[in-house]
Amino acid sequence: MMSFYKQKFTAILLMLVVSLSAQSQDKGLTPADKSKIDVLLKSMTLEEKIGQLSLFTSDWDVTGPSLNGNYKKLIKNGSVGAIFNAYTVDYVRELQRMAVEESRLKIPLIFGYDVIHGHRTIFPIPLAQACSWDMAAIEQSERIAAQEATAEGLNWTFAPMVDIARDPRWGRVAEGAGEDTWLGCKVAAARVRGFEGTDLKATNTMIACVKHFAAYGAAQAGRDYHTVDMSMLSLYEWYLPPYKAAVDAGVGSAMTSFNEIAGVPSTANRWLLTDLLRKDWGFKGFVVTDYTSINEMVNHGNAADNKDAARLAINAGVDMDMQGSTYLDYLAPLLEEKKVNLSDIDQSVRWILEAKAKLGLFDDPYRYCSKERQEKEVMTPEQQLFARKFVAESCVLLKNPGQLLPIPGNIKKIAVIGPLGDSKKDMLGNWSAAGNWEKCVTLVEGLNNRPGKQYEVVYEKGCNVTDADRSGFDAAIKLASTADYVILALGENGWMSGEASSRSNIDIPGVQNELAEAIVKTGKPVAVALFNGRPLAISQLNSLPVAILETWFGGTQAGNGIADVLFGDVNPSGKLTMTFPLNLGQVPVFYNSKNTGRPYNPADPGAKYVSRYLDCSNDPLYPFGYGLSYTTFSYSALESIVDGGKIKVSISVTNTGNRDGEEVVQLYVRDKVGSITRPVKELKGFRKVLIKKGETRSLEFNLTTDDLAFYHPDLKKYWEPGEFTVFVGGNSAETMAKTIEVK
Numbered sequence: 001m002m003s004f005y006k007q008k009f010t011a012i013l014l015m016l017v018v019s020l021s022a023q024s025q026d027k028g029l030t031p032a033d034k035s036k037i038d039v040l041l042k043s044m045t046l047e048e049k050i051g052q053l054s055l056f057t058s059d060w061d062v063t064g065p066s067l068n069g070n071y072k073k074l075i076k077n078g079s080v081g082a083i084f085n086a087y088t089v090d091y092v093r094e095l096q097r098m099a100v101e102e103s104r105l106k107i108p109l110i111f112g113y114d115v116i117h118g119h120r121t122i123f124p125i126p127l128a129q130a131c132s133w134d135m136a137a138i139e140q141s142e143r144i145a146a147q148e149a150t151a152e153g154l155n156w157t158f159a160p161m162v163d164i165a166r167d168p169r170w171g172r173v174a175e176g177a178g179e180d181t182w183l184g185c186k187v188a189a190a191r192v193r194g195f196e197g198t199d200l201k202a203t204n205t206m207i208a209c210v211k212h213f214a215a216y217g218a219a220q221a222g223r224d225y226h227t228v229d230m231s232m233l234s235l236y237e238w239y240l241p242p243y244k245a246a247v248d249a250g251v252g253s254a255m256t257s258f259n260e261i262a263g264v265p266s267t268a269n270r271w272l273l274t275d276l277l278r279k280d281w282g283f284k285g286f287v288v289t290d291y292t293s294i295n296e297m298v299n300h301g302n303a304a305d306n307k308d309a310a311r312l313a314i315n316a317g318v319d320m321d322m323q324g325s326t327y328l329d330y331l332a333p334l335l336e337e338k339k340v341n342l343s344d345i346d347q348s349v350r351w352i353l354e355a356k357a358k359l360g361l362f363d364d365p366y367r368y369c370s371k372e373r374q375e376k377e378v379m380t381p382e383q384q385l386f387a388r389k390f391v392a393e394s395c396v397l398l399k400n401p402g403q404l405l406p407i408p409g410n411i412k413k414i415a416v417i418g419p420l421g422d423s424k425k426d427m428l429g430n431w432s433a434a435g436n437w438e439k440c441v442t443l444v445e446g447l448n449n450r451p452g453k454q455y456e457v458v459y460e461k462g463c464n465v466t467d468a469d470r471s472g473f474d475a476a477i478k479l480a481s482t483a484d485y486v487i488l489a490l491g492e493n494g495w496m497s498g499e500a501s502s503r504s505n506i507d508i509p510g511v512q513n514e515l516a517e518a519i520v521k522t523g524k525p526v527a528v529a530l531f532n533g534r535p536l537a538i539s540q541l542n543s544l545p546v547a548i549l550e551t552w553f554g555g556t557q558a559g560n561g562i563a564d565v566l567f568g569d570v571n572p573s574g575k576l577t578m579t580f581p582l583n584l585g586q587v588p589v590f591y592n593s594k595n596t597g598r599p600y601n602p603a604d605p606g607a608k609y610v611s612r613y614l615d616c617s618n619d620p621l622y623p624f625g626y627g628l629s630y631t632t633f634s635y636s637a638l639e640s641i642v643d644g645g646k647i648k649v650s651i652s653v654t655n656t657g658n659r660d661g662e663e664v665v666q667l668y669v670r671d672k673v674g675s676i677t678r679p680v681k682e683l684k685g686f687r688k689v690l691i692k693k694g695e696t697r698s699l700e701f702n703l704t705t706d707d708l709a710f711y712h713p714d715l716k717k718y719w720e721p722g723e724f725t726v727f728v729g730g731n732s733a734e735t736m737a738k739t740i741e742v743k
């Protein structure tokens with residue numbers, strides 16, 4: 001147990017951290033802003049206050065099950081605090097004018113949108129971005145997204161989505177950073193920094209919205225919107241930290257999740273939204289629901305009707321009702337019946353007015369309506385160049401037998417075969433905001449775009465993505481037979497992941513596997529470009545003598561970035577942030593699992609009474625952290641020094657191949673004995689380093705006992721002295737290991 005003084009010191013430190021977090025939460029609010037809000041609040045009628053707590057969609061884009069056609073009338077009545085799914089300078093200016101010139105108090109609107117992986121320039125889907133392990137690039141992509149979105153009138157994005165997910169059946173894994181909590185925290189903070197910058201009053205920054213609070217990614221059976229039920233320990237250890245990381249990074253809003261947690265929907269969960277988010281974490285932004293999630297509490301069965309649901313939500317700490325119109329319809333009668341408090345309504349209004357003040361909207365409601373910015377700062381060449389590089393950096397080389405890749409320089413004819421080879425729409429992936437699919441570069445186009453190319457590119461679709469039509473096989477086989485090299489473009493449609501896109505079968509759909517087998521039989525060298533929004537069960541494809549490059553959905557510059565990797569202009573450096581299972585039967589399968597009381601021992605493969613399957617290995621096809629390069633790396637000289645509460649780990653990494661390459665060197669730790677069982681490995685650090693061919697780099701990681709801390713049944717987080725193993729390697733399964741004692 002900690003000494004009295006250590007406990008006191010820790011308590012002071014904690015208060016300091018919370019207050020620093022609160023300060024970062026308060027960033028951009030001046031005393032003048034606060035007094036202006038005080039005056040405004042006093043002058044508002046109850047209806048006008050309730051209006052600020054209502055968010056409605058315009059009719060430009062549909063992102064949920066219901067629409068409210070009279071949003072313009074509501075704006076003029078002062079009955080709307082924010083509008084989403086509306087952008088471009090002209091449209092935003094038109095709606096803002098209604099609010100600030102036709103409503104009584106002229107309170108400006110906030111304009112929100114799902115800018116998830118780019119606004120006009122669409123970047124790789126977030127799961128792909130995470131596989132770059134490049135926090136600076138992830139932050140930069142959000143910086144560009146904010147630049148483009150704010151140039152078109154927006155100032156609030158419903159991102160980052162930080163839900164930890166371990167089940168690839170859930171289509172929304174595409175929107176997150178994968179299975180690891182520690183990495184998820186780094187990505188969450190990077191995204192918030194990218195969107196919000198250091199000054200929300202700057203017209204190229206926007207309020208971010210951490211979502212979906214909380215634990216939406218743990219939906220039962222990977223089925224979207226399904227029940228979430230877990231121990232508080234698991235919630236605290238694995239699912240909550242990335243939301244906290246976003247709060248600590250200063251995120252200006254949070255979105256409640258559709259799901260219940262242990263019987264209470266997040267949108268009615270006072271412990272979650274007030275006790276934890278506000279009191280423990282010091283969150284000072286505003287809480288918005290997900291799309292009609294207040295109304296949906298009637299379906300959940302914890303509210304008798306929409307009025308009851310509105311009561312639950314406002315009393316839990318929800319500030320803004322997205323599209324449900326329940327606050328607009330019921331808060332006044334609920335107040336009359338003394339079922340809700342005016343002080344809660346006033347506080348919610350204050351959070352929202354503060355957000356508007358932070359954005360500078362009271363100074364100039366049209367500050368995000370610059371025609372000049374809209375013309376000059378969207379889809380610029382520099383943004384496209386960055387996007388192209390980010391596509392390449394997000395690709396993961398899964399298999400490369402006989403160095404099939406990169407494509408040899410003397411190739412004269414390349415056949416692209418498969419339904420994803422020439423599909424612009426699919427390159428956008430899900431949640432592509434204002435992205436224009438017509439501007440996407442397909443794989444075929446990317447291969448043809450190469451300056452001075454000395455080869456011909458031919459294309460046959462061969463089959464569709466999802467049906468059983470094999471009529472295209474013959475033409476595909478025939479064309480492949482005339483080529484020197486074949487690239488198979490296989491995978492999912494872009495709409496098969498994202499919201500409301502769970503799959504009960506995560507194989508490569510349709511007859512694509514059969515097409516691959518038929519093409520391989522031609523005897524030509526074959527590389528696969530895999531297009532998907534989730535880990536797939538690709539064992540059948542993987543059994544073929546082909547190279548496999550995971551390309552995800554790369555967005556606007558997909559084809560160019562992928563071609564840069566296929567031809568070796570870029571050496572792939574991506575590493576999986578979500579496990580690829582051998583088959584669906586293994587799911588959920590993830591690297592940081594527990595050892596169990598009867599662990600399988602590979603040295604004793606015949607043992608029966610151990611935790612194993614009769615028909616399948618426990619090991620996934622490709623583990624967390626895995627990814628190949630066109631060069632090779634070797635690890636040596638793993639050393640560690642423990643000095644009091646500090647642990648220094650050093651490693652040497654040598655580029656043993658014949659070209660320069662980047663390697664993501666990963667540090668994992670195992671706590672051998674804990675009062676709460678600990679995972680067999682936990683990611684605690686990484687370094688992405690460029691190592692020239694033949695070069696050896698010595699790297700150092702510095703941990704403290706804080707990095708060894710974990711949650712206990714009292715939900716306090718602290719470490720326990722004892723034996724630990726440190727692992728360092730290029731993925732979570734192949735590492736050097738060293739046991740250390742930390743007292």
Ligand code: GLC
Pocket residue numbers: 063064114158211290291499
């Ligand atoms: C959707 C999504 C959420 C999105 C919101 C607004 O239902 O769950 O992620 O931000 O509605 O479009």
